[in-house]
Ligand SMILES: Nc1ncnc2c1ncn2[C@@H]1O[C@H](COP(=O)(O)OP(=O)(O)OP(=O)(O)O)[C@@H](O)[C@H]1O
C-alpha cells in the first residue's frame with residue numbers, strides 16, 4: 154500500500170510543483186498519471202522515489218515514511234540511463250551486487266529473459282537500440298524485485314511499434330511479479346491500455362484534477378470499442394482539467410499534450 | 411545504373427554490413443597514411459645526406475642523418491646513452507608520480523566540495539599562469555641544485571593538467587547517472603567507486619597523458635638548471651662543446667621516449683575504456 158498524504162512540493166525557486174496531492178495506491182495496482190506539461194508528474198514520482206523531499210506532507214510505503222530511496226521502490230526514467238562502462242549484464246546486476254555471485258547471475262539471467270534480451274548480456278550499452286536500452290533499464294529496475302515500480306514516460310522516445318511490444322513485456326512482468334506500477338505518460342492510449350486507474354493532474358499549482366477507475370478486464374484489445382471509450386474518457390478529463398483553470402489563462406486543447 | 415549497383419550488394423549483406431567493408435578499407439588507408447606521414451622527413455633526410463655527401467652543403471652545424479645515427483650508436487655502445495636516458499626517465503617518472511598524486515587528490519577534493527573549490531581554485535588558477543621557468547630559481551633556493559628541485563619542477567608541470575582534468579571531470583558527471591546510484595541506495599563510498607570513478611576515467615586518462623607530456627617538457631627545463639647527466643645535460647653539453655649531432659641525438663631520443671611513454675600509458679588504460687562511445691577513428 155502506497156500512501157501519498159497531502160504532499161506539497163515547493164522548489165527553491167518558488168515554483169509550487171505540487172499542492173496537497175493525496176492518493177492511495179494498493180499493492181499490485183497499475184496507476185497511470187496524465188496531465189499537461191509542467192503539472193508536477195515527474196515531481197510526484199521523484200517524491201515517491203525518495204529522490205527529492207516533500208515540502209509538506211509525506212509519502213509512505215506500507216507504513217514506512219519514504220525519506221530516501223526505499224529498497225522496495227524502483228524507478229525507470231524517461232531515458233534508459235544505463236551505465237556505459239558496464240555491459241548489459243553488469244547494468245542489470247547493478248542493484249543486486251550485494252548478492253552472492255551465483256544468485257546474482259541467476260537473477261540477471263531471469264530478468265533478461267523476461268525482457269527478451271538473453272542474447273545481449275555481454276553487449277555494451279552503446280551497441281543497443283533505443284528500445285533495447287529501455288528494456289535493459291526495465292530489467293535493471295526489476296532485478297531487486299521492487300514492490301513498487303515508478304515509470305516516468307518510459308516509452309515516450311520510442312516508435313509506436315516498439316512501444317506496443319514494451320507494453321506487452323511490462324504487462325507480462327506485472328502478471329508474474331505483481332508490482333505496483335505508477336506510470337507517468339503523455340500517451341492516452343498507453344494509459345487506457347495499461348492502467349487500472351487514471352490520475353489526471355493539472356498545473357499551476359500542480360494538483361490532482363480527477364481520479365477514475367477504467368474498469369476494463371485484461372487482456373485488452375487495443376482496437377476494441379471499450380478501449381476507445383476509455384481513451385475518450387481520459388481525453389475528456391484532461392480537457393476538463395485544463396478548462397477549469399482560472400479565467401484569463403489561455404486554454405490549451407488536450408490534444409496538444 | 412551505377413547507383414543501383416552500389417546499393418544492391420549493401421542491402422544483401424545488411425547484417426554484416428558494417429564490419430566487413432570497413433576492415434579491408436581501413437587497412438590500406440592506414441598503411442598509405444603512414445607512408446605519407448614519413449615521406450617528408452625521409453625525403454628531407456635523404457636530400458640532406460646527399461647534399462652533404464656531394465659537397466653541396468657542409469654538415470658542420472646541421473649534421474647529416476648518417477652522422478646523427480652514428481652519434482646515437484656510439485652513445486649507446488658506450489652505455490652513456492642509457493645512463494642519460496635512465497636519469498631523465500627517473501626524474502620524469504618521479505615528478506609525474508608526485509604531480510599526479512597531488513593533482514588527483516586536490517582535484518577530487520575541489521570537485522567534491524563547493525567550498526573547497528571556492529577556496530582552492532582561484533589560487534591554483536593564478537599559479538597555473540606562472541611560466542614554468544619562473545619557478546626554477548625558487549626551487550633551487552629551497553631544494554638545492556640536485557634531484558629534489560628538478561623533480562619538484564616536473565611535479566608542478568604535471569600537477570595542473572591532472573588537477574584540472576579531475577576537477578572538471580567530477581563536476582561534469584551527469585546528475586542523471588548519479589541518481590541511478592541513489593535509486594539503488596549506494597553509500598557515499600560506493601557512489602564514488604561505482605559511479606564517479608568510472609565516469610571520470612576517460613577524462614582522467616587524457617589528463618594523465620597531458621600531464622606526462624608536460625613532464626617531458628619540464629624535465630628539459632629542470633636539466634638546464636645544472637645537471638651532470640640526463641638528456642637535457644646532453645643538450646647543454648652539445649651546445650657548449652659545439653656538437654650539433656649530440657644535440658640532435660638527444661632531441662630524437664626525447665621524441666622517441668615521449669611517444670613510447672605516452673603509448674604505454676594509453677595502452678595500459680585502454681582495457682578499462684573499451685566501453686567508450688566517443689568518436690574514435692579506427693586506430
Ligand atoms: N529542479 C527544479 N527546480 C525548480 N523548478 C522545477 C524543478 N523541476 C521542475 N520544476 C518546475 O516544477 C513544475 C513541475 O515540473 P515537473 O517536471 O514535475 O512537470 P511534469 O508534469 O513532469 O512535466 P512534463 O510532462 O513536461 O515532464 C514545473 O513548473 C517545473 O518548471
Ligand SMILES: [Mg+2]
Pocket residue numbers: 194195196305
Ligand atoms: Mg516530467
